[in-house]
Amino acid sequence: MAGVVVCHGSTVVRERLVVTSIGVPALSPVRAAASVDELMAHARRIPPTVVLLDAHVAAPGAGEAIRRLRAVAPGAAVVLLAAPDDTAALDRALALGARGFLSPDVGRAELSAIAAHVLASPTLTPQRAAAGVPHPVTSTEIDAGGAEPEYDNEVVEPAVVEPPKPKVALTKREIEVLVGMSNGRSNAQIGAELFLSEDTVKTHARRLFRKLGANDRAQAVAIGLRTGLIR
Numbered sequence: 001m002a003g004v005v006v007c008h009g010s011t012v013v014r015e016r017l018v019v020t021s022i023g024v025p026a027l028s029p030v031r032a033a034a035s036v037d038e039l040m041a042h043a044r045r046i047p048p049t050v051v052l053l054d055a056h057v058a059a060p061g062a063g064e065a066i067r068r069l070r071a072v073a074p075g076a077a078v079v080l081l082a083a084p085d086d087t088a089a090l091d092r093a094l095a096l097g098a099r100g101f102l103s104p105d106v107g108r109a110e111l112s113a114i115a116a117h118v119l120a121s122p123t124l125t126p127q128r129a130a131a132g133v134p135h136p137v138t139s140t141e142i143d144a145g146g147a148e149p150e151y152d153n154e155v156v157e158p159a160v161v162e163p164p165k166p167k168v169a170l171t172k173r174e175i176e177v178l179v180g181m182s183n184g185r186s187n188a189q190i191g192a193e194l195f196l197s198e199d200t201v202k203t204h205a206r207r208l209f210r211k212l213g214a215n216d217r218a219q220a221v222a223i224g225l226r227t228g229l230i231r
Contacts, residue, residue: 003029007039008054011184016218047073055082055089066096083226105222174208
C-alpha cells in the first residue's frame with residue numbers, strides 16, 4: 001500500500017481532503033500536491049495506490065495528469081473530484097481511465113466506502129460511474145470489450161453521493177472573498193488584496209456562509225467549487 005495523493009489547486013479544499021483521508025486506514029499514508037508537477041514528483045518517488053484529482057486542476061489539466069500517471073504509476077486508481085453534473089470533465093477523465101468521481105466536500109464515511117470499492121475493482125463502467133461508485137468487473141466483461149458484466153452473489157451497497165446544491169446568487173464581492181478563501185488567504189490578506197477592512201471581509205464571509213448553507217471556510221469553498229461559483 002503506497003497510500004493516496006490528494007491533488008487539488010485550492011489550499012483549503014486540499015487540506016480538508018488530506019484531513020479526511022487521514023481517517024481512512026485504506027488510504028494511508030496521505031500525501032498532498034497542489035499541481036500536476038507535484039503529483040508526478042510524488043508518483044515517481046513512491047507510486048500511489050489512489051489519487052484524488054481535481055477535475056479542474058491547473059494546466060496541463062486533469063486529462064494530461066491521468067495520461068502521465070498511466071506511464072509512471074499504471075496501478076494508481078484515479079478518482080476525480082468534481083460535481084456530479086460536470087459531465088464534460090467526467091466523460092474525458094473516465095475515457096482516460098479514471099475510476100469514478102467524488103464531490104470536493106466528500107465526508108469520511110463516503111470516502112471510506114469509495115476507497116474500498118476502488119481498491120477492490122480494476123475498472124468502472126459508465127453506468128456505475130454515473131452513480132459515482134466503482135464495482136468489481138469480471139474477466140467476462142473485459143473479454144467482451146465492455147459487455148454487461150457477470151456478478152457473483154455478493155451484493156455491494158453503493159455509497160450515497162450527495163447531489164449538488166443549487167446555485168445561489170452571491171454578490172461580486174462575496175465571490176471575490178470566496179476565491180480568496182479557496183486560495184488559502186486569511187481575512188486580513190483578503191482585505192489587503194481587495195482594499196477592504198478585515199471586519200468588512202468577515203461580514204461578507206458571514207453572508208456567503210449563510211447563502212451557501214456552509215458552516216466553515218472549507219465547506220463554503222467546496223460548495224463553491226461543486227456548484228461552479230468558483231473554479
